[in-house]
Amino acid sequence: MGRRMFRVDRRCDVVLLSFPRSGNHAVRYLLERASGRPTLGATDSEDRIFPSGLHDLPLFLRLHLGRVRAREPIAVKRHKIKGNDNFQRLIYLERPIVEAVLSQCRRMSDGEFENHVEEMVEWWLALRETYDSWRPEYRLRVVYQEIVAQEAQSFRAILEFVGLSPSKISRALQTIELAAARTALGRKPGSRNYEELHPHRAETVRILLKSLAKSERQEN
Numbered sequence: 001m002g003r004r005m006f007r008v009d010r011r012c013d014v015v016l017l018s019f020p021r022s023g024n025h026a027v028r029y030l031l032e033r034a035s036g037r038p039t040l041g042a043t044d045s046e047d048r049i050f051p052s053g054l055h056d057l058p059l060f061l062r063l064h065l066g067r068v069r070a071r072e073p074i075a076v077k078r079h080k081i082k083g084n085d086n087f088q089r090l091i092y093l094e095r096p097i098v099e100a101v102l103s104q105c106r107r108m109s110d111g112e113f114e115n116h117v118e119e120m121v122e123w124w125l126a127l128r129e130t131y132d133s134w135r136p137e138y139r140l141r142v143v144y145q146e147i148v149a150q151e152a153q154s155f156r157a158i159l160e161f162v163g164l165s166p167s168k169i170s171r172a173l174q175t176i177e178l179a180a181a182r183t184a185l186g187r188k189p190g191s192r193n194y195e196e197l198h199p200h201r202a203e204t205v206r207i208l209l210k211s212l213a214k215s216e217r218q219e220n
Contacts, residue, residue: 011072011073012040012072012073012074012075012076012087013086013087013088013089014074014075014076014087014088014089014090014091014162015075015076015077015078015081015085015087015089015090015091016028016031016039016075016076016077016078016091016093017078017079017081017090017091017092017093017127017130017131018078018079018092018093018094018095018127019079019094019095019100019101019104019123019124019127020079020100020104021095021100021103021104022093022094022095022100022144023093023095023142023144023147023148024077024093026147026148027091027093027142027147027158028075028077029176030155030158030159030172030176031074031075031158031159031162032074033172033175033176034159034164034168034169034171034172034176035074035159035162035164035168037072037073037074038071038073038074039073039074039075039076039077040073040075040076040077041077074162075091075162079127080123080126080127081130088138089138089139089140089161089162090130090131090134090138090139090140091139091140091142091158091161091162092127092130092131092134092139092140092141092142093142093144093147094128094131094141094142094143094144095143095144096144097121097124097125097205097209098194098195098202098205098206099144099194099195100124100144101117101120101121101124101205102194102195102197102198102201102202102205103194104120105117105120105201106194110201113201113204114204117201117204117205117208118208121205121208121209121212122212125212140157140158140161142154142157142158150177152173155172155173155176156169156173159172
């Protein structure tokens with residue numbers, strides 16, 4: 001299906017929530033290929049808009065897969081829950097906080113990092129709090145390392161959670177390769193060890209975590 005023919009229907013009750021650089025694109029690719037339905041980006045689910053206005057395109061449009069036919073999204077990407085969001089089911093992608101924050105700040109100078117690191121740590125913690133407070137029967141936590149390793153158990157859990165049939169799940173597990181998506185999107189596998197590359201920054205994040213935890217205990 002050509003890009004001009006695609007129409008977005010905003011109805012969706014599944015949110016794909018993560019801190020940036022935590023596997024969101026890989027899971028969106030998995031969901032689109034397995035379900036035949038698009039995913040929407042963080043800024044593209046508020047109105048009925050067409051591809052010329054989409055900021056965060058469904059992956060099948062970016063990669064010219066031509067495999068998605070349905071208009072109803074399978075999931076909506078979020079890095080923060082908005083006040084008017086009304087999702088029922090939550091897929092939470094979690095990358096360890098030190099690695100996640102350092103990866104997100106990888107292009108910052110040391111000065112920029114010092115100015116933004118507390119904000120980043122609080123952002124990560126707020127996402128984890130969202131997951132913790134979600135009704136247990138409507139939430140799924142997926143670990144970043146399992147996505148990078150393409151672990152079948154994690155993929156199966158995601159696809160079962162969104163309600164795909166056993167036959168679709170079986171076919172997806174046999175055919176989908178996330179490495180192809182990363183290559184096409186110009187993204188490299190998450191193989192860099194940011195804690196080894198930036199030990200001072202890693203220690204800064206750990207110190208902030210301890211400080212925030214201490215403040216929370218004092219308030220309680």
